[in-house]
Amino acid sequence: MTRLAIDPVTRVGGPLRIEVDVQDGVVADAWAAATMFRGLEGTLIGRDPRDAWLMAQRICGSCNGVHALASVRAVERALGIAIPGNARIVRNILAGSQLVTGHVTGFYRRQLPDWADLLAGAAADPAAASELARSISDSPSSSTPYFQGVRQRLAGLADSGQPGIFTPSAAPTAAYRLSPAASLVVAAHSLEALEWRRSMTRLQTFLGGKSPHPQTFVVGGMTLTPPWGGPVRASSGEHPRRPQSSAPMPLGERGLSVLTSLIAGARDFVDQVYLPDVLYLADVYRDQAKLGRGLGNLLAFGEFPEDDTDEPKLLLPRGRLMDGDLTSIEAVDQVGVAESVASTHDLEDAELRHPSEGRTSPRYQGLPAPVTTLEGAARYSWAKAPRYWDDPLETGAAARMAVAYAARGEPYSVIARTLANLGLEPGALASTLGRVVARAIEAGLVVDRLDGWLSELKSNLASGDLALADLSDWDPSRWPSEVEGWSLGESSGGAVGHWLRIRDRRIAAYQVVDGSTWNLSPRDGRGRRGALEEALVGTPVPDPASPIEVLRAVHSFDPCPACAVQ
Amino acid sequence: MAAALALPATFAPRITAAIERAPRLPVVWLRGQACGGDTEAFLAAASPTVSELLLDLLSIEYHDALMTTSGEAATAARSSLGARFPDGYLAVVEGAIPTADDGMACTIGGRPFRDVVREVCDGAIATIAVGACAFDGGAPGASGGRTDAVGVTEAAPNARLISLPGCPMNVENLTATIAHYLTFSELPVTDSRHRPLFAYGGLVHNQCERRAHYEFGEFVLAWGDEGAQKGWCLYKMGCKGPEAFANCATVQYASATSWSVKAGHGCIGCTMPDFWDSMGPAHARLPSTLPFAPNITADQIGLGLVGGIAAVTAAHGAATYARELRNRVVGRRRAAAAATAGVVPAPVEGAVATLEPPAAASPGPVEPTPPEPMAAEPVAATPEPAATPKAMTTPEAEPVLEAGPSALVEPDPNEPGADEPEQPESSR
Numbered sequence: 001m002t003r004l005a006i007d008p009v010t011r012v013g014g015p016l017r018i019e020v021d022v023q024d025g026v027v028a029d030a031w032a033a034a035t036m037f038r039g040l041e042g043t044l045i046g047r048d049p050r051d052a053w054l055m056a057q058r059i060c061g062s063c064n065g066v067h068a069l070a071s072v073r074a075v076e077r078a079l080g081i082a083i084p085g086n087a088r089i090v091r092n093i094l095a096g097s098q099l100v101t102g103h104v105t106g107f108y109r110r111q112l113p114d115w116a117d118l119l120a121g122a123a124a125d126p127a128a129a130s131e132l133a134r135s136i137s138d139s140p141s142s143s144t145p146y147f148q149g150v151r152q153r154l155a156g157l158a159d160s161g162q163p164g165i166f167t168p169s170a171a172p173t174a175a176y177r178l179s180p181a182a183s184l185v186v187a188a189h190s191l192e193a194l195e196w197r198r199s200m201t202r203l204q205t206f207l208g209g210k211s212p213h214p215q216t217f218v219v220g221g222m223t224l225t226p227p228w229g230g231p232v233r234a235s236s237g238e239h240p241r242r243p244q245s246s247a248p249m250p251l252g253e254r255g256l257s258v259l260t261s262l263i264a265g266a267r268d269f270v271d272q273v274y275l276p277d278v279l280y281l282a283d284v285y286r287d288q289a290k291l292g293r294g295l296g297n298l299l300a301f302g303e304f305p306e307d308d309t310d311e312p313k314l315l316l317p318r319g320r321l322m323d324g325d326l327t328s329i330e331a332v333d334q335v336g337v338a339e340s341v342a343s344t345h346d347l348e349d350a351e352l353r354h355p356s357e358g359r360t361s362p363r364y365q366g367l368p369a370p371v372t373t374l375e376g377a378a379r380y381s382w383a384k385a386p387r388y389w390d391d392p393l394e395t396g397a398a399a400r401m402a403v404a405y406a407a408r409g410e411p412y413s414v415i416a417r418t419l420a421n422l423g424l425e426p427g428a429l430a431s432t433l434g435r436v437v438a439r440a441i442e443a444g445l446v447v448d449r450l451d452g453w454l455s456e457l458k459s460n461l462a463s464g465d466l467a468l469a470d471l472s473d474w475d476p477s478r479w480p481s482e483v484e485g486w487s488l489g490e491s492s493g494g495a496v497g498h499w500l501r502i503r504d505r506r507i508a509a510y511q512v513v514d515g516s517t518w519n520l521s522p523r524d525g526r527g528r529r530g531a532l533e534e535a536l537v538g539t540p541v542p543d544p545a546s547p548i549e550v551l552r553a554v555h556s557f558d559p560c561p562a563c564a565v566q
Numbered sequence: 567m568a569a570a571l572a573l574p575a576t577f578a579p580r581i582t583a584a585i586e587r588a589p590r591l592p593v594v595w596l597r598g599q600a601c602g603g604d605t606e607a608f609l610a611a612a613s614p615t616v617s618e619l620l621l622d623l624l625s626i627e628y629h630d631a632l633m634t635t636s637g638e639a640a641t642a643a644r645s646s647l648g649a650r651f652p653d654g655y656l657a658v659v660e661g662a663i664p665t666a667d668d669g670m671a672c673t674i675g676g677r678p679f680r681d682v683v684r685e686v687c688d689g690a691i692a693t694i695a696v697g698a699c700a701f702d703g704g705a706p707g708a709s710g711g712r713t714d715a716v717g718v719t720e721a722a723p724n725a726r727l728i729s730l731p732g733c734p735m736n737v738e739n740l741t742a743t744i745a746h747y748l749t750f751s752e753l754p755v756t757d758s759r760h761r762p763l764f765a766y767g768g769l770v771h772n773q774c775e776r777r778a779h780y781e782f783g784e785f786v787l788a789w790g791d792e793g794a795q796k797g798w799c800l801y802k803m804g805c806k807g808p809e810a811f812a813n814c815a816t817v818q819y820a821s822a823t824s825w826s827v828k829a830g831h832g833c834i835g836c837t838m839p840d841f842w843d844s845m846g847p848a849h850a851r852l853p854s855t856l857p858f859a860p861n862i863t864a865d866q867i868g869l870g871l872v873g874g875i876a877a878v879t880a881a882h883g884a885a886t887y888a889r890e891l892r893n894r895v896v897g898r899r900r901a902a903a904a905a906t907a908g909v910v911p912a913p914v915e916g917a918v919a920t921l922e923p924p925a926a927a928s929p930g931p932v933e934p935t936p937p938e939p940m941a942a943e944p945v946a947a948t949p950e951p952a953a954t955p956k957a958m959t960t961p962e963a964e965p966v967l968e969a970g971p972s973a974l975v976e977p978d979p980n981e982p983g984a985d986e987p988e989q990p991e992s993s994r
Contacts, residue, residue, distance in 0.1 A: 015597075194609065201820045202820045213603055223789055
């Protein structure tokens with residue numbers, strides 16, 4: 001038995017340590033330790049609930065805006081506020097475009113380096129790369145000179161002696177199955193993804209004022225407004241300094257047309273670059289869908305409300321699949337969620353507590369620095385262990401796609417067709433390879449819906465429905481003296497829940513359970529592993545000096561320690 | 567072209583030569599108690615673009631979110647920096663540094679982040695603290711925090727520091743700082759809190775696109791009301807623009823696509839010290855008196871510096887981006903000049919020209935002169951309006967704000983901070 005420690009695990013959303021016991025070349029046991037704690041649940045206490053989303057969104061700058069949405073929804077539920085349809089649509093566009101951005105950048109930046117040696121593209125034949133690129137997609141950037149240029153850039157980087165972040169891992173070359181030409185194609189697309197991401201940042205900035213950390217939410221809706229369409233008073237022409245503003249207002253005619261083109265660009269990139277790359281990679285590495293199967297318990301809170309009822313239809317449905325059974329969806333209710341701090345650096349006991357009763361009493365309880373092993377430390381992570389009616393579950397795109405598949409709703413046909421083309425059964429979604437594929441399928445589904453939402457918004461505004469905020473309960477004097485709220489939603493990383501209590505117009509309690517809290521969960525009071533820990537068990541480690549298979553499994557969850565531990 | 571880029575013509579060949587001959591600047595980017603937002607902001611850099619930064623201008627030797635290698639190989643890339651780069655490296659720190667529990671609330675490679683920060687920053691040519699958390703502890707250090715989180719100033723007091731507060735920092739200010747260093751081999755002029763004057767020398771309010779409505783008493787009074795639709799002033803909705811020093815109003819975000827005020831939400835003062843407590847609540851006015859500073863110039867110096875980035879970009883052959891940026895800068899300068907006509911006569915060029923060119927012609931990273939308190943120099947390039955308040959020439963003398971969440975809640979004996987002195991009641 002050999003104990004391997006990987007710390008820091010890079011290409012994740014915060015400090016993470018993974019330890020595995022390897023026996024006969026296979027992982028026999030695993031531990032996931034989030035090694036950073038900030039205490040934002042505590043700093044929220046005592047603040048104005050109308051400001052809560054501002055601080056809550058600082059939980060994560062990558063899953064940008066998701067925690068603002070979760071927070072503002074929880075406060076709105078507590079106060080019984082129903083937001084206008086336009087606000088729901090703008091929030092969907094913000095969160096949807098964020099999810100797409102997260103999946104694309106996650107693939108090229110965080111997962112791809114496990115599957116391809118990008119610098120190997122420096123030795124590729126550009127003509128072969130061009131031929132390959134044209135065979136898998138109709139992206140316009142696929143000429144030989146284009147790949148020639150990218151190859152030169154990569155070669156310049158490799159020859160400079162300062163490859164920096166692109167320094168390849170020490171994994172044996174046999175671990176990477178892509179040809180040099182294929183490496184050049186995906187390396188070129190990685191650079192394209194960086195440039196493309198800027199246009200997504202523009203989209204987010206249009207609707208959020210800035211990105212990351214959009215600043216246009218408000219309890220009751222959004223602060224965005226369509227420009228004034230009524231009569232203009234004469235006095236406004238007499239301002240000595242007329243307001244200067246070159247960029248269009250987001251919800252004005254020009255702004256809406258810019259949004260349309262940005263959304264079209266998002267869709268083109270997903271369809272022509274991201275999806276084809278993932279499908280190509282999945283074809284090459286198909287056997288890796290046998291690895292990292294994990295718990296087989298999948299949880300989706302669901303996201304993207306499509307109407308304004310109390311129980312709206314969701315684009316990505318809510319549900320739970322247990323023990324690998326994709327035929328029956330079990331219901332999900334917030335009351336089933338509970339957290340244990342049995343393995344957490346915390347002073348509380350190991351009992352499972354619903355988040356509304358949750359407590360956070362942080363205190364480091366591991367070995368003193370420098371920490372060389374987690375062995376012998378019963379409490380080894382800053383993350384709590386969430387359970388649903390006592391069961392550990394996996395969340396994320398794989399869970400959402402599996403639930404959507406099982407629900408046989410609109411997304412079913414796309415998911416089924418993609419899996420069939422790859423020769424994968426639906427159960428393979430929650431696997432080391434399947435999670436990567438699931439994100440690409442989901443990005444395709446969501447990016448296809450963005451334009452529909454924008455069209456609905458345009459037609460609402462055109463028909464005179466201009467409301468973006470319901471302010472009937474903005475004034476705290478109207479609030480009950482004590483009230484509780486919660487919200488269930490999804491970030492790119494998984495199912496997100498916020499719970500809070502408002503007492504005397506201030507936040508009295510606040511607890512967050514993020515998708516990455518579920519996935520990076522340490523052991524609970526009964527010693528059961530969390531989702532990632534379980535998925536690592538059985539992973540082959542042919543070369544303990546370079547456990548690339550372990551990293552693939554970790555990154556397949558696209559885990560975010562900053563989200564997991566707030 | 568150099569003139570169009572807001573730089574004197576004599577600078578153009580110098581910039582081009584210096585940048586082209588310089589090796590890529592080694593950078594180590596540390597993240598502690600962070601949300602990753604500053605990294606995300608960095609990855610949306612537009613001038614120069616992020617791929618130009620990653621491939622042509624910088625060599626990021628360590629960044630836990632971006633690097634391929636993990637574990638010991640990653641740690642080795644960081645600990646071997648001094649040996650591999652005898653000419654030095656630049657450190658960037660994102661996130662707060664916990665000091666409670668022996669720093670164990672954030673460990674990297676099994677070591678307290680606090681120790682890593684001190685080790686890396688002490689060995690760096692300079693350290694750039696990006697974001698509010700690295701500035702002064704940010705959200706983890708706000709009232710109610712349990713980890714005694716601090717910023718780089720406290721965690722690495724020996725570091726040669728530039729701070730770019732904001733939540734997140736505006737990436738234009740980071741690229742401007744880096745470009746300034748690459749071009750002039752020295753760090754930009756800062757105030758006493760290590761904030762570059764070009765970015766943090768002016769009040770948001772003074773360059774706000776809605777400022778005219780403030781003068782005319784035209785305010786948004788409820789979200790989405792007629793005033794909101796007409797783009798009126800957000801002061802009565804809690805905008806902290808009159809209290810916050812930053813260049814958001816001029817530089818904006820995502821290549822001047824928007825900023826919070828344009829999107830209808832007031833400034834939350836996220837560049838200010840202790841902003842979670844000193845600038846809250848976000849949706850109510852602060853009880854302080856408005857600092858009626860006349861129009862000031864430091865933010866226009868910032869524009870000049872952003873123009874300087876275009877020169878760097880152009881030197882690397884990205885003519886399109888340079889053209890785009892130049893148009894933007896010129897347009898913005900005209901807009902700024904029109905907006906402030908008769909109030910600030912000094913042209914932007916004059917302000918930038920006061921920056922000293924490198925004494926030696928040798929390109930590449932050399933030991934920079936320490937950031938001396940040169941605040942008076944660029945500001946003095948502008949004839950001062952008669953009634954300049956003190957806050958203008960010494961931006962560190964910020965308005966003293968007296969309310970935070972602790973002022974608004976009953977002290978709870980079980981909550982940390984309950985023993986703090988009673989704060990005056992908010993005027994709300």
